[in-house]
Amino acid sequence: VASSLWKALVDFATGRTLTAPSQFTEWLDAATTIATERRFFHWELEFPEIFFDRHGQAKKEMAGFDAVVGNPPWIRQEMFSEDKAALKRLFTAYHGVADLSTYFVELCNTFLREGGHFGFIIPNKFVRANYGEALRTFLTEQVRLERLVDFGDLPVFSEAVTYPMIVLTSKQPQDDSLVKYTLLEYLQPDTLATDIERRETLVPRSALTGTHWSLSGEARHAIVEKMRASSVPLGQLVKDKIFYGIKTGFNEAFVIDSRTRDKLIADDPKSAEIIKPFVVGEDVKRYRLEYKKRYIILTKIGTPIERYPAVFAHLQAYQSQLERRWDKGNHWWELRPCDYYEAFEKPKLMWPVISASNNFAFTREMYYSNDKTFFIPTDDLYLLAILNSSIAFLFFRSKLSTLRGGFLEYRAQTLVHMPIRRIIYSTDGDARAALTNEGIALSRADRHEELLAFVEAHLTNEPEQSDVVHDLLAYLADQMIEFNKQRQEALEDFMLGLEGVLSDSELQKIDRLWT
Numbered sequence: 001v002a003s004s005l006w007k008a009l010v011d012f013a014t015g016r017t018l019t020a021p022s023q024f025t026e027w028l029d030a031a032t033t034i035a036t037e038r039r040f041f042h043w044e045l046e047f048p049e050i051f052f053d054r055h056g057q058a059k060k061e062m063a064g065f066d067a068v069v070g071n072p073p074w075i076r077q078e079m080f081s082e083d084k085a086a087l088k089r090l091f092t093a094y095h096g097v098a099d100l101s102t103y104f105v106e107l108c109n110t111f112l113r114e115g116g117h118f119g120f121i122i123p124n125k126f127v128r129a130n131y132g133e134a135l136r137t138f139l140t141e142q143v144r145l146e147r148l149v150d151f152g153d154l155p156v157f158s159e160a161v162t163y164p165m166i167v168l169t170s171k172q173p174q175d176d177s178l179v180k181y182t183l184l185e186y187l188q189p190d191t192l193a194t195d196i197e198r199r200e201t202l203v204p205r206s207a208l209t210g211t212h213w214s215l216s217g218e219a220r221h222a223i224v225e226k227m228r229a230s231s232v233p234l235g236q237l238v239k240d241k242i243f244y245g246i247k248t249g250f251n252e253a254f255v256i257d258s259r260t261r262d263k264l265i266a267d268d269p270k271s272a273e274i275i276k277p278f279v280v281g282e283d284v285k286r287y288r289l290e291y292k293k294r295y296i297i298l299t300k301i302g303t304p305i306e307r308y309p310a311v312f313a314h315l316q317a318y319q320s321q322l323e324r325r326w327d328k329g330n331h332w333w334e335l336r337p338c339d340y341y342e343a344f345e346k347p348k349l350m351w352p353v354i355s356a357s358n359n360f361a362f363t364r365e366m367y368y369s370n371d372k373t374f375f376i377p378t379d380d381l382y383l384l385a386i387l388n389s390s391i392a393f394l395f396f397r398s399k400l401s402t403l404r405g406g407f408l409e410y411r412a413q414t415l416v417h418m419p420i421r422r423i424i425y426s427t428d429g430d431a432r433a434a435l436t437n438e439g440i441a442l443s444r445a446d447r448h449e450e451l452l453a454f455v456e457a458h459l460t461n462e463p464e465q466s467d468v469v470h471d472l473l474a475y476l477a478d479q480m481i482e483f484n485k486q487r488q489e490a491l492e493d494f495m496l497g498l499e500g501v502l503s504d505s506e507l508q509k510i511d512r513l514w515t
Contacts, residue, residue, distance in 0.1 A: 051063050064111050068117075068119075094134060099123060104120070114172075121156075124402075155187065163404075223394065234420050242374055243377070248296070249328060252318060252321075254297045256295050275296070280369065280370045281373050284351055287477070290488070291365075350369060360388050361384075384477045439451060
């Protein structure tokens with residue numbers, strides 16, 4: 001019945017018959033209206049010679065394009081939300097927050113003939129973002145991925161800051177050939193092809209499976225795989241307790257300086273109960289925090305605001321802006337819901353979301369932080385040493401999303417996969433302390449080669465004594481914290497001594513040299 005209805009509709013639409021049931025007219029009118037609004041593009045109708053023979057029958061062999069090359073629309077998912085139900089039904093690469101280029105990649109690869117070639121320039125974020133997992137699977141399982149060219153933040157499109165990547169595939173069966181990958185550091189249009197080939201690395205297909213792709217080349221991939229062999233993912237190690245900082249929705253009201261804090265407490269001493277020390281992403285450095293005497297007014301849900309009249313009067317000055325927040329609590333003066341406020345008041349490892357390198361710090365202070373930071377409630381300095389290491393940076397560079405200027409996004413959804421060397425706590429307490437002291441003595445004497453041999457020996461012992469290495473690295477991390485503290489104190493003393501000699505502008509120039 002369906003096929004007969006379809007034939008009748010086609011005959012009527014093409015003028016082969018002049019009459020049709022009224023419902024056909026209704027359908028065609030509705031379809032015309034929708035088509036006019038949405039401007040549908042029908043590949044088979046626009047290119048019939050590609051998909052059909054001269055009799056109008058679908059080609060059984062070699063249907064499709066020899067090549068599809070282009071720059072698809074880069075449209076954010078918010079702009080086509082009403083189409084998502086259809087996209088979910090039609091595309092295996094669907095994800096609720098994927099941009100529109102994702103679907104063009106799948107569609108155009110699907111329309112290739114066997115042996116055909118595909119090349120698009122699209123946003124590079126799909127390589128690392130959660131939304132790109134289905135697209136990554138499509139590119140490695142449904143077609144043959146041949147080359148990736150990552151332009152990072154180079155000005156490929158002068159009118160906007162973009163992060164483009166060229167993706168080349170072919171419609172062929174999978175094989176064991178290596179994928180060519182190039183990360184360009186500069187843009188010279190006249191020598192682009194040569195630069196791409198000169199800087200390319202070869203990536204095994206085994207590096208392009210699982211949750212994330214590793215695009216660091218064979219040598220780096222081998223290192224990462226070696227790391228994973230004796231490690232546990234960070235997320236599993238910390239039981240997924242990786243938290244982001246507080247998003248106030250309006251910092252001007254809730255984040256205050258020391259002068260405002262002092263005034264609020266002078267007006268009402270009880271104000272101190274809900275005013276907490278506050279750090280932001282730029283305050284978090286490698287092995288240290290540079291606290292700038294910021295504070296947050298911590299009006300959690302349920303805070304009896306009438307108990308704090310001075311704070312309430314301060315917030316009332318911003319009432320209209322606070323009422324307009326979409327992420328407020330039950331009342332306009334409250335912060336958004338948060339299940340882990342108590343974690344801020346525990347010892348913790350912290351790091352900024354945006355950073356050019358590993359900047360993990362440890363603090364025992366009860367600092368709260370903004371949403372440009374993440375933290376793990378722990379006092380394990382071994383973990384701090386690992387996360388600040390060069391081997392961790394090698395992993396992060398291959399996994400984290402890149403931003404303009406060489407910065408990386410150290411977001412929790414990627415960091416949870418960082419392999420952390422598994423520790424077996426089996427060495428007797430006294431022996432463990434004695435062995436750790438041996439390693440510390442080698443470090444203090446700057447006998448680095450012997451220290452490395454010491455670590456290797458205890459990691460390969462039967463049974464292994466990785467707990468000794470754990471304690472040694474925790475000690476070294478503690479030393480780094482102390483050295484950075486002494487450095488900061490010396491710098492502050494130095495700047496204090498210059499205040500009576502130099503002008504403010506000269507002091508600012510010197511301060512920038514030290515930060």
